[in-house]
Amino acid sequence: MYTRKITIPERDTFSPLKTFDCGQCFRFEEKGDFVEGVVGHSLIRVPAAEVRGEIEYHISCDTDRDLFFDPDHSYEEMCDDFVRALRLSPVLDVEDCLKNGRGIRILKQDFFETLISFIISQNNNIPRIKKNIRTISERFGERFEAEGGEYFAFPTAEALLFAGETGLDECRLGFRTKYILDAAEKVASGELCEKELSLLPTPLLDEKLQSVKGVGNKVSACVMLFGLGRLDTVPVDVWMKKVFDKYFGAPADLGVYGGVAQQYLFYHERFVVGKE
DNA sequence: CCCCAGGTCGTCA
């Protein structure tokens, strides 16, 4: 394993546990004092403890994956921005929400993997989403070895197309198989190209993503936020509907870092308030 | 066994 260090803005805290367990990614697990998962063709292992100033991580190949951790954004500064929107709520305990969410970062994940993962997430539960993703990776992704074990990269669009309806059905994806194939076709053909998409203004990007069968408002927003770094995008799922209803009475404008605010609110409601 | 899951689609007012 190679060890890498990234310096994050000095006010920031990084909490691996919150970051990897707040619903934005599906391939990371706690392993003792570490959190580990596959990113691209490498295994990444992060000490689970909260840190400030510097993120240290271990990676199985000599590839730069620093950007995965979004090191250039100051999350504390973004909080300073969206806290104004949060204070508009007459009932939300804003300080508590910020405290609970502190340390979350939005991971810059692979575009195609994010697209397929969130298509799989629809009308599905987290344990099964993870299992589905693990299955297609093991069956159709490239195998590599690290730390004496075998791991699998997320499959390419071409690999999923080659697997076809038959291969995907064997992964028990249910009605999502046809959606995945449509997404894979559009990516493989170049109709959906990350480089081109990244140049589009958000509304056009949204429209383009929703041209994929099985991609609606929510999945599109997740892809924009987690896969394309659009931090202004707010995925609204059942939990966020509840948050808006309960704390604001109506969908609220969370500002240019609304996506980050959404993660804080989601985490707060799902894992803090939800467990009371 | 039953209910439901970080939704979306097709259909019908």
Place this chain on the structure above:
DNA sequence: TGACGACATGGG
């Protein structure tokens, strides 16, 4: 536009 059931599967 907006409401409503269907959708594949299996976790709890």
